[in-house]
Amino acid sequence: SAVISQKPSRDICQRGTSLTIQCQVDSQVTMMFWYRQQPGQSLTLIATANQGSEATYESGFVIDKFPISRPNLTFSTLTVSNMSPEDSSIYLCSVPIKGWGTEAFFGQGTRLTVV
């Protein structure tokens, strides 16, 4: 199984600041996904991070708020910009290590609290 390292594991941030979350995979993967789970809600896909091209964002999520980098096939970052308390969530990176349509492997998650 894949090893996915995500950091930080948790943080408490002031509103108006930004936080960058890192995700490192121990093998090369084509797609990496970034999810958010707000309190009481389902895991929701923010965007798909593509190597060598811009990320693909889901409806309701924009690049200015959640810029994503994907410099190579093993690493990605998600930045939560200009944070407000509504951004308090668990953020997860995910990869389908075994290929299209197979089980997803997840990072340990970043629990973000914005005060």
Next chain:
Amino acid sequence: ILNVEQSPQSLHVQEGDSTNFTCSFPSSNFYALHWYRWETAKSPEALFVMTLNGDEKKKGRISATLNTKEGYSYLYIKGSQPEDSATYLCAFGQGGSEKLVFGKGTKLTVNP
């Protein structure tokens, strides 16, 4: 907008009880149904990926069934143990897409 519903939202059982949860998903353009277990402070961990109508999968005391025509899946836990306490997520995979649509999960607490 795709909707994946899970019930119940939470469940408290005694050690040794058997239990089951439901996941409802769109019956059109189905590709796969995933089940994950998510323990606090850990990564969600895949339990099953099911693709065929009528599929039944088993891992130890946990099993799952799939009905793609009516759009539901059941997850069963036989003889629950305290270590089964977690949130169980189902996720719907649509044909032609890598993306998964998750339900809100069922939070299971097994009391010793």
